[in-house]
Amino acid sequence: MAEVLVLVDHVDGEIKKNTYEMLTAARRIGEPSAVVVGTPGTAAKLAEGLAAHGAEKIYVAESDDAVNYLSTPQVDALATLVERVSPPAVLIPAGADGREVAGRLAVRTNSGWLNDLIDVDGERAGTHSIFGGAFTVQSHVTTDTAVISWRSGSIEVEENAGAGTQETVDLPAIDGARAAKVSNRAPIVGGDRPELTEATVVVAGGRGVGSADNFDVVEGLADSLHAAVGASRAAVDSGYYPNQFQVGQTGKTVSPQLYIALGISGAIQHRAGMQTSKTIVAVNKDPEAPIFEIADFGIVGDLFSVTPQLTEEVGKRSS
Amino acid sequence: MNIVVLIKQVPDTWSERTLSDGDKTLDRASSDAVLDEINERAVEEALKIKEAGGDAEVTILTAGPDRATDAIRKALSMGADKAVHVNDEAIHGSDAVATAKVLAKAIGTVGDVDLVLAGNEATDGRSGAMAGVLGELLGWPSLTHANELSVSDGTATVKRETDEGTCDVTASLPAVVSVGEKINEPRYPSFKGIMAAKKKPVSKIGISDLGLDASEVGLAGSLVQVDSFAPRPPKSGGQKVEDEGDGGAKIAEFLVGQKLI
Ligand SMILES: Cc1cc2nc3c(=O)[nH]c(=O)nc-3n(C[C@H](O)[C@H](O)[C@H](O)COP(=O)(O)OP(=O)(O)OC[C@H]3O[C@@H](n4cnc5c(N)ncnc54)[C@H](O)[C@@H]3O)c2cc1C
Ligand SMILES: Nc1ncnc2c1ncn2[C@@H]1O[C@H](COP(=O)(O)O)[C@@H](O)[C@H]1O
Numbered sequence: 001m002a003e004v005l006v007l008v009d010h011v012d013g014e015i016k017k018n019t020y021e022m023l024t025a026a027r028r029i030g031e032p033s034a035v036v037v038g039t040p041g042t043a044a045k046l047a048e049g050l051a052a053h054g055a056e057k058i059y060v061a062e063s064d065d066a067v068n069y070l071s072t073p074q075v076d077a078l079a080t081l082v083e084r085v086s087p088p089a090v091l092i093p094a095g096a097d098g099r100e101v102a103g104r105l106a107v108r109t110n111s112g113w114l115n116d117l118i119d120v121d122g123e124r125a126g127t128h129s130i131f132g133g134a135f136t137v138q139s140h141v142t143t144d145t146a147v148i149s150w151r152s153g154s155i156e157v158e159e160n161a162g163a164g165t166q167e168t169v170d171l172p173a174i175d176g177a178r179a180a181k182v183s184n185r186a187p188i189v190g191g192d193r194p195e196l197t198e199a200t201v202v203v204a205g206g207r208g209v210g211s212a213d214n215f216d217v218v219e220g221l222a223d224s225l226h227a228a229v230g231a232s233r234a235a236v237d238s239g240y241y242p243n244q245f246q247v248g249q250t251g252k253t254v255s256p257q258l259y260i261a262l263g264i265s266g267a268i269q270h271r272a273g274m275q276t277s278k279t280i281v282a283v284n285k286d287p288e289a290p291i292f293e294i295a296d297f298g299i300v301g302d303l304f305s306v307t308p309q310l311t312e313e314v315g316k317r318s319s
Numbered sequence: 320m321n322i323v324v325l326i327k328q329v330p331d332t333w334s335e336r337t338l339s340d341g342d343k344t345l346d347r348a349s350s351d352a353v354l355d356e357i358n359e360r361a362v363e364e365a366l367k368i369k370e371a372g373g374d375a376e377v378t379i380l381t382a383g384p385d386r387a388t389d390a391i392r393k394a395l396s397m398g399a400d401k402a403v404h405v406n407d408e409a410i411h412g413s414d415a416v417a418t419a420k421v422l423a424k425a426i427g428t429v430g431d432v433d434l435v436l437a438g439n440e441a442t443d444g445r446s447g448a449m450a451g452v453l454g455e456l457l458g459w460p461s462l463t464h465a466n467e468l469s470v471s472d473g474t475a476t477v478k479r480e481t482d483e484g485t486c487d488v489t490a491s492l493p494a495v496v497s498v499g500e501k502i503n504e505p506r507y508p509s510f511k512g513i514m515a516a517k518k519k520p521v522s523k524i525g526i527s528d529l530g531l532d533a534s535e536v537g538l539a540g541s542l543v544q545v546d547s548f549a550p551r552p553p554k555s556g557g558q559k560v561e562d563e564g565d566g567g568a569k570i571a572e573f574l575v576g577q578k579l580i
Contacts, residue, residue: 107416184485258574296557305567
């Protein structure tokens with residue numbers, strides 16, 4: 001069976017869940033091979049998890065330079081392997097870094113690029129969700145290899161033991177004039193809450209929350225539900241909550257089982273990032289707020305009295 | 320310094336966006352079109368470099384249909400010097416890579432370019448990879464998702480911010496830089512700027528001027544083919560209840576009913 005390459009998404013020696021989704025999707029097309037690009041010693045930490053989720057092979061592309069340049073080490077490693085094994089597909093995480101790797105790899109290997117897929121079948125037909133979930137689109141590539149960027153949180157992970165045989169890949173020397181050098185890397189520390197795009201429940205606050213301090217109310221409810229916290233752009237722009245938590249067209253796209261919007265009006269650009277959530281609950285004191293048009297359950301009221309009560313009710317039920 | 324800013328006209332996100340039944344491309348006619356907000360920031364950044372001294376020339380470049388002229392005018396009225404408008408029926412339907420090929424060739428017509436500025440992600444296609452793809456095509460480094468940019472002594476330095484984290488990135492010129500939403504606040508065109516823009520040169524070219532063939536661009540030149548699309552079934556609002564002191568409890572009841580807690 002043909003090998004399907006999966007670029008492993010990892011941080012601080014841990015595999016991100018997205019990688020397991022990609023291994024699951026890759027198995028529909030062929031035999032999953034994980035590709036680890038990182039500093040020396042990285043693959044050793046990841047090998048067990050990768051094998052447990054179906055990696056038959058693990059390609060190890062390790063060098064000190066792997067973290068010193070933007071996207072180039074990943075593109076180099078994958079391009080080398082595309083040349084070597086002619087995979088029907090290469091799966092790459094659809095985050096900011098991954099999309100850059102995918103776009104560059106598509107150019108370098110002259111392959112079609114299916115960007116931001118939420119599903120793929122064994123024939124490599126891909127499904128995208130565009131305009132904030134307003135449309136789903138089916139497409140395919142006309143080339144031997146499909147470069148696929150994969151939106152995290154799209155499919156259920158399957159455990160599937162693979163052999164996990166390790167094989168070294170030599171990274172070519174980097175041409176300093178053509179690469180972008182990285183220093184002072186500071187990964188975003190997510191804290192104890194689940195990651196926004198991976199969470200089953202998201203509790204989001206908007207301008208109605210009123211201040212950074214008041215976001216405690218949003219966080220309190222989130223913690224009672226083991227949820228991630230999100231924010232509208234107005235809340236981010238007002239400095240109530242950090243940028244990385246913005247949900248919407250220019251922020252993250254989330255599709256959790258439950259999305260709770262507190263003090264968010266539901267502007268079209270915000271909805272673009274959350275309207276595919278399975279169940280939507282909204283609290284807003286304006287009965288005309290557009291968020292109610294898509295909410296499964298809405299309370300017209302003050303979030304500062306409704307939210308603490310809800311937090312308490314949830315607490316009662318989980319104890 | 321010779322700076323090229325890539326701009327794109329996109330459907331206004333305030334309007335309904337849809338796809339055309341025929342060739343399954345973005346239906347640009349059915350919605351209002353605006354200069355993508357992020358591109359105003361890219362133009363602003365170029366103007367800041369120019370104003371900081373040195374004799375920089377700022378060229379606006381877009382690949383788009385007739386009405387993209389409005390977006391070009393806006394960028395020129397902010398203060399850019401001139402523009403190149405690649406307008407060709409054949410480009411219609413190009414995927415990200417095919418578009419990048421057109422832009423890469425067009426950058427070649429501007430002369431010895433030192434810096435290309437782009438938005439990090441357009442609000443329509445959201446491929447979010449133009450800078451990387453262009454860098455790969457041109458053989459130049461790409462410094463992406465910049466929240467701060469400085470250029471000196473043939474080197475570009477940016478502070479990069481993404482969901483994954485922050486870092487500093489440096490590379491030698493020529494280079495492609497994509498800017499993020501938080502890099503600056505774009506200026507409004509002044510009345511003087513709007514008047515001056517009318518006299519600024521806009522060179523209109525087609526793909527044959529770029530030495531490209533119709534088979535290399537558009538739907539024909541794209542390595543991805545769209546098979547079908549479907550609108551999401553409309554979601555109707557559910558229950559809406561006035562809070563009477565028991566709003567929180569009511570939500571909890573609802574969540575229990577849905578087996579969510
Ligand atoms: C190109 C573009 C991209 C954009 N991208 C995004 C994006 O990614 N994400 C995003 O969110 N927005 C985005 N926006 C902005 C968007 O248009 C809205 O401005 C924004 O979503 C509004 O945020 P909000 O709902 O928090 O604020 P507001 O619209 O000000 O709404 C606040 C709401 O809180 C309610 N409220 C106030 N006090 C209380 C209280 N005590 N209890 C209960 N309710 C209360 C009010 O009734 C009101 O409905 C974008 C805009 C543009 C033009
Ligand atoms: N047709 C185009 N003409 C000019 N610039 C473009 C075009 N398409 C994309 N760009 C540039 O690439 C950026 C990112 O767009 P995208 O890769 O489509 O998300 C935009 O903000 C523009 O700066």
